[in-house]
Amino acid sequence: MGMTMAEKIISAHTGDQVFVGSIVRARVDLAFANDITGPVAVEEFRRMGAKRVFDPSKVALIPDHFVPSKDIPSARQAKVIRDFASEQGIEHYFEVGRMGIEHSLLPDEGLVLPGDLVVGADSHTCTLGAVGAFATGLGSTDVAMAWALGEVWLKVPPTLRVDLVGAMPRWVSAKDVILHLIGSIGVEGALYRAIEFGGEGLGQIDMDGRFTLCNMAVEAGAKAGMVPPDGITLEYLGPRAKRPLSPILPDEDAEYERRLVVDLSGLEPLVACPHLPSNVRPVSELRGIRIDQVVIGSCTNGRLSDLRAAAEVLRGKRVAPWVRLIVIPATQGIYLSALREGLLEVFVDAGAAVSTPTCGPCLGGHMGVLAEGERAVSTTNRNFVGRMGHPSSEVYLAGPAVAAASAVEGFIADPREVVGG
Amino acid sequence: MRLRGRVWKYGDNVDTDVIIPARYLNTSDPGELAKHAMEDLDPSFAASVMPGDLIVAGRNFGCGSSRQHAPMALKAAGVSAVLAVSFARIFFRNAVNIGLPVVEVESIQEEVEQGDVLELDLLSGTMANERTGKVLSFVPLPSFLLEIVELGGLAEYVRRRVLG
Numbered sequence: 021m022g023m024t025m026a027e028k029i030i031s032a033h034t035g036d037q038v039f040v041g042s043i044v045r046a047r048v049d050l051a052f053a054n055d056i057t058g059p060v061a062v063e064e065f066r067r068m069g070a071k072r073v074f075d076p077s078k079v080a081l082i083p084d085h086f087v088p089s090k091d092i093p094s095a096r097q098a099k100v101i102r103d104f105a106s107e108q109g110i111e112h113y114f115e116v117g118r119m120g121i122e123h124s125l126l127p128d129e130g131l132v133l134p135g136d137l138v139v140g141a142d143s144h145t146c147t148l149g150a151v152g153a154f155a156t157g158l159g160s161t162d163v164a165m166a167w168a169l170g171e172v173w174l175k176v177p178p179t180l181r182v183d184l185v186g187a188m189p190r191w192v193s194a195k196d197v198i199l200h201l202i203g204s205i206g207v208e209g210a211l212y213r214a215i216e217f218g219g220e221g222l223g224q225i226d227m228d229g230r231f232t233l234c235n236m237a238v239e240a241g242a243k244a245g246m247v248p249p250d251g252i253t254l255e256y257l258g259p260r261a262k263r264p265l266s267p268i269l270p271d272e273d274a275e276y277e278r279r280l281v282v283d284l285s286g287l288e289p290l291v292a293c294p295h296l297p298s299n300v301r302p303v304s305e306l307r308g309i310r311i312d313q314v315v316i317g318s319c320t321n322g323r324l325s326d327l328r329a330a331a332e333v334l335r336g337k338r339v340a341p342w343v344r345l346i347v348i349p350a351t352q353g354i355y356l357s358a359l360r361e362g363l364l365e366v367f368v369d370a371g372a373a374v375s376t377p378t379c380g381p382c383l384g385g386h387m388g389v390l391a392e393g394e395r396a397v398s399t400t401n402r403n404f405v406g407r408m409g410h411p412s413s414e415v416y417l418a419g420p421a422v423a424a425a426s427a428v429e430g431f432i433a434d435p436r437e438v439v440g441g
Numbered sequence: 442m443r444l445r446g447r448v449w450k451y452g453d454n455v456d457t458d459v460i461i462p463a464r465y466l467n468t469s470d471p472g473e474l475a476k477h478a479m480e481d482l483d484p485s486f487a488a489s490v491m492p493g494d495l496i497v498a499g500r501n502f503g504c505g506s507s508r509q510h511a512p513m514a515l516k517a518a519g520v521s522a523v524l525a526v527s528f529a530r531i532f533f534r535n536a537v538n539i540g541l542p543v544v545e546v547e548s549i550q551e552e553v554e555q556g557d558v559l560e561l562d563l564l565s566g567t568m569a570n571e572r573t574g575k576v577l578s579f580v581p582l583p584s585f586l587l588e589i590v591e592l593g594g595l596a597e598y599v600r601r602r603v604l605g
Contacts, residue, residue, distance in 0.1 A: 043583070056463075056466050056508065056510075057507065057508065057509065059469055060469045060509050060510070060513075063469070064595075064596045067596040067597075067600065068596050068599040068600045068603055069599075069600040069603045069604050070599075070603055085466075086466075086467060090467075091467060093467035093468050094467045097467065097468075097469075141507060141509075142507055143505065143506050143507040143531055145507075157507045157531055158507065158531060158534060159507055159508075159509040159531055159534055159535035159538060160509045160535075161509060161535070161538035161539065161594065161595045161596060162534060162535075162538060162595070164596070164599075165595060165599050168599055168603060169599065169602070169603075207454055207501060207504060208454075208500060208501040208504070208527065208529075211501065211527065211529070211530065212530050241501065241504065241529060241530070243530055296454060383458070383463035383466075383506070384458075384462065384463050384464055385463050385464070385466070389464075402456075402458065402505055402506075404456045404458040404459065404505060405456075405458070405459055405481050405482070406458060406459060406462050406481040407458050407463075409464075411462075411481040
């Protein structure tokens with residue numbers, strides 16, 4: 021019987037044949053944490069009695085959540101991981117001004133390659149499966165164990181295979197594909213499962229879109245999201261990879277627990293309404309809901325293609341007078357590309373605030389916290405109660421085109437109507 | 442391992458943002474986190490929870506962010522175990538890893554009400570409800586996870602390996 025990508029990658033990191041449901045100890049190729057989860061991991065690492073990380077080149081530390089530090093306690097937390105990186109000789113530490121949101125930065129730096137097994141103390145670590153790795157989010161203690169021993173324990177997951185078919189309409193993006201999937205299967209529809217994307221429709225989705233797809237796998241409860249490497253993957257990795265590429269593909273006769281087909285041609289721009297990412301409706305049914313803030317960025321939609329889509333809607337237009345539009349390129353590299361392309365000028369001309377990379381507003385940390393009763397359209401990934409600020413505030417999740425169109429109108433809006441075509 | 446405690450009952454999809462809102466994540470001090478446990482779902486919880494109390498919930502408890510601060514906040518607030526129909530996977534690991542017992546009980550929502558007092562035996566997998574007198578059984582945690590819980594968390598478990 022053939023094997024899924026998840027089974028093959030985990031197997032290659034244990035030395036044993038693995039089966040769905042078996043609990044294994046697996047070697048890790050990269051274990052990382054951020055300024056929120058890192059300090060707890062450092063404390064646990066010390067409690068474990070560990071002195072040195074198993075391999076400093078396989079550890080990364082990225083201050084991205086509450087940086088540039090928003091207050092004194094946050095500054096202390098950032099200092100903990102900065103000092104730990106220095107003490108342990110960890111080269112993959114990325115300081116403010118050279119950093120980015122971890123799930124955009126790490127693959128852009130060539131630190132995640134096909135076939136890798138990656139663990140991160142952040143739930144959106146599943147994003148990294150877009151390059152054909154098995155990448156899963158864990159807590160701080162699990163990552164501390166990986167730092168100490170170079171391994172983690174994992175239960176081998178069954179796989180949900182999602183095949184994309186059909187031609188994707190204009191103004192429909194990868195965000196709409198993943199929102200559609202979460203809306204269909206629910207927030208625990210892939211609990212403990214790996215989601216493997218496939219099908220000829222993937223050829224229309226660039227790497228930026230594939231990161232978006234895998235990013236929100238966790239919003240369906242999944243352990244990992246992954247895309248089998250193809251020409252698009254290899255073209256992206258070519259200039260970035262510093263190790264030889266050895267892609268792992270699923271077997272033709274892999275055994276999937278469940279298979280789904282998504283017809284891209286039937287999709288339209290979607291919005292996930294408060295307070296669950298599965299509460300998905302077409303944007304056309306939500307027009308007229310007045311908003312206070314729009315955020316375009318995050319590990320879900322802060323990449324260059326996302327900024328281009330937003331700029332296409334915003335070019336020559338103005339943000340509604342009562343709306344705050346906050347645009348956050350996900351990495352310094354993306355920031356610089358957007359600057360050189362003139363995208364940042366489009367945003368500032370439209371009346372947007374453009375921020376240095378940070379996760380800040382997505383989790384109600386800083387750079388755009390919502391007050392009582394305020395309502396936001398956001399390209400981020402969660403709309404739970406209080407996610408972006410006061411518990412009575414509301415978050416509507418959408419792709420960059422819907423977010424930009426809504427910023428212009430001041431109400432939830434359809435880019436097909438704001439721009440036409 | 443035997444536990445006895447009073448029930449705080451909640452529904453499905455209790456996410457880690459309501460268990461401990463990110464606005465309090467500029468510290469990882471368990472005592473500070475405990476002051477805000479469950480704040481956005483139940484503002485009365487942190488002030489009224491007693492040592493040994495139990496959380497009972499529906500499906501997918503602890504979904505969302507991987508913040509270990511969520512089980513840390515509950516444990517420091519005095520919660521001795523969380524019982525749910527199902528758990529989000531990262532919360533489940535994090536709870537075990539800090540020594541907070543987590544138990545999956547399929548019919549928990551029908552069998553237990555707010556304020557009930559339950560007696561649990563984690564080893565044999567039984568749960569007695571003092572109000573109804575009913576005893577339910579559940580699948581106990583695998584022995585290596587129970588060992589981690591009994592040691593107070595994964596750090597001690599690994600310490601024995603590092604030093605051993």
